Amino acid sequence: MSTLRSWSSDAALAVAITLVGLVGTTIANRWSETALRPLDALGLALVAAAGLSLVLRRWQPEITAGAVALLTSAYLVLGYTYGPILLSLLVAVYSLARHRPLATSVPVALGVLAVLLVHVFTTSSGLPGLLGVIPGSAWVAVPFAVGSVVRVQREAVARDRAEQLRQRLDDERLRIAQEVHDVVGHGLAAIKMQADVALHVLAKKPEQAEVALEAISRTSSDALDELRATLAVVRRSSAQAPGLARLDDLLQRMREAGVSVELSTVGEARQLPPVVDLTSYRILQESLTNVLRHSGDKRAEVTVEYAADAVVLTVANPLSGSTGGGGGLGLPGMRQRVASLGGEFEAGPTADRRFTVHARLPTGGTP
Template sequence: MTAMWRSGWQTRVADALLALVLLGFGLLATGLAGDNQPGSRQVDTVCRLLIAVAALALCVRRRVPVVTLAVVTVATSTYLLIGYPYGPVLLAFLVAVYSVAVRLPVRPAALAAGAAFVLLLAHVFFSRGPAPGWTGVLPASAWVVVPFAVGVVVRVTREAAARTRVEQARDRAEQARRQADEERLRIAQEVHDVVGHGLAAISMQADIALHLLPKRPEQAEVALTAISRTSREALDELRVTLGAVRRGAERGPVPGLARLPALRDRLAGAGLTVEVRVVGDPRELPAAVDLAAYRVVQEALTNVLRHAGVARAEVTVGYRPDEVTVEVTDRGAGATRAGLDPADDESGHGLAGMRERVTALGGRLTAGPPPDGGFRVYACLPVGSAP
C-alpha cells in the first residue's frame, strides 16, 4: 500500500511539473511566435488565460484523460479561432491526445481523439486570423495522429511487457513447483532406501532369533545384537537425512560405493553372504553418481534378502574411463519376482525408484532373470555427464 501511494504521489508531482513547464514555456514563447506570424492577433490577457487553462489541465491527465483532452481541446480551439498565433499551446494538446491513447483502450481513445480533431479543425475555416482552409487540414491532423500513434504503441508495449512479466512469474512458480516435487521424490527415495533396507535386515534377523531362541539361545543373542546394530545404523542415517531436509541443505557426506564393505557386513549378520568384486581401477566419482550406484546395490540386495530365498549374492563394480557399472546377481527365485516388490513399484520406489535414479543421471538400468536362472540387476552410469 505504501509503495502504491508513493507511486501515485510521484506521478501527480510529475504531471504538475509538466503542466508548469508548458505553462511557463507558453507564456514566454507565444509572443515570439506571434512576431513571426503576420496577421495573427496580439497576445493579451485572454490569450494567456487560454494557455494557462490548456497547460494546467494536464495536472489530471492520468486520472481523467478524456476530461483533460476535452478541456485542452476547447481551450486550444478557442485560442486558434480567436486568431492567436500558432505556438506552444499546441504542445498541451499533443500531450492530452497522447495521454488518452496511452491510458484508454484503442476504440474509446480513437473516438475521443477523433472528436478532438473535428473540434480543432474549426479554426482551419473560421479563424479570425489567417485561415489556411483545406491546406491546413493535413498539418492539423498531424497534431492528433502522431501523438495518438505514439500513445497506442507505448500502451501495447507496456501491455506486452506486463504479460511477459506475468508469464515469467507463472513459469518461475511452475519451476519452483517442479523442483519441490522432485525434492519430495528424492527425499522419499532416500527414506525408502534407508528404512526399507534396515527393516528388511531386521526382519530377517528377527526370524533367525525366533527360530534359534528355544533351542540355541546363545546363537539367538548374535542375531539380536545384529538387530540392535542394524536398527541403530538405519536410525542414524535417517536422522542425518531428515536433519538435512530441515536445514534445507544437501547432506555433507553421502553414502557411496566406499560403504559397500559395511553394507556387506550388515547383510552378513542378516544371513545373506555378499561377494563384492571390483573390475578396473577404483577412483573418486561425482557425488550424485556415487550415491546412485550405492543405492542401486543397496536396493537390489534388499530385494534379494526379501524375495530371493537364497543365502548368497554377488556384486560387481566396474570402473571404466567414462562410466561406472554395478551388477547384482543371485541364484534365487528370479522368475517369480516380476517387478520385485509390487507395492514398492506402485508407490514409485523399488525397481521404479532405482530406474528413476539411474535415468536421471543419463544412465540405464536393466533388471530381470538371466537365461541361467536367478535374478540380475545391472546399472550403467556415465561419469562425464553427471551433474
C-alpha cells in the same frame, strides 16, 4: 523495499514527464499556427497536473488514466496547441493495459477514448469530424496494445517460473521419498529377517537368538544413523551423505541379515562426484534389499567397475521367488535416479536364470 523503489521510480517518471511537458508545451506554443488559444497559466497547470498524476499509474491505473484523459481533453477543448501533454496520456493508457486484466482495462480505455475524442467534434484545431477520430484513437489504441502485449508476456514468464518452481518442489519431494524409502526399507527388511530367525531358534537355541537380536540392534542403529544423515543432507547441513566408501558396512549388514554377498571391484577405486557416489550406494542398497526380500536363494554377487568415464554397478542373484522390486519405489526409483544422471539402467532375468541389476553412471570423465 520493493514497494518504496516502485514509488520512487514512478515519482521520478512523473516529475520527468511533467518537466518535459512544461518545457515542450512552451516551445510548441511559440511555433504553433493552429492553436486557438495562447498558452497561459491554466494550460501549464493542466499539463503539470496530467504529468504528476502518473505517480499513481502502477497502484491506481484506472484512476490515473481517467484523470489524465480528463485533463488532456480539457486542454485540447480549450484550444491549446497539441503538445507533450499527450505523452502523459500515452503512459497512463500503457500503464492501464500493463497492470490490469482486459476485463477491467478495456472499459476504462473505451471511456478514455470517448473523453479524448470530445475535442475532435468541438474544436477546429485538428482534422474535422470523423477524419480526426482515426489519429485521435491512435493515442489510446497504440499504447493500450503495447501494454497488453507486455502484460501477457510478463504473465507467461511468471507462469513458467511458477511451473518450474512446482517441478523443482515435486522433484525434491520425490528425491526425499526415494532416500527415505531406501534407508528405511533396507533397514526394516534386514530387521524383519533377523527377527524371524530369532523367533525360529529362540526355544531350541537361545544363544543364536541372542546373536540375531544383537544384529537387529546394530541394524536399527545403523539405519537410524543413516536416516539422520540423509535428513541432514536434505536440510543442507554439513553431514556427509553415504557413498561407496561405506559399502563394506552395507555388505556386513546384509550378511548379518542372512544374505551371502560376494564383492568384486574392477579398476582402481577413486573419489566420485557426490551425486554419483550417493546414487551408486543407493542402487546397491536397494538391489541387495530386494534380494533379501524376494529371493529364495539369498546369494548375491556385486561388481563395482571404475571405468574411465563412469562407474558400472552390477548386482546378480539366482533367479528364484519374486523377480521384481515390489510395487513401491524400488526398480522404478533406481531407474529414475540413473536416468537423472544421464546413465543407463537395466534390470531383469537373464538367460542363465539370474536376476541382474546393471547400472552405468557417468562421472564426467574423472580420471
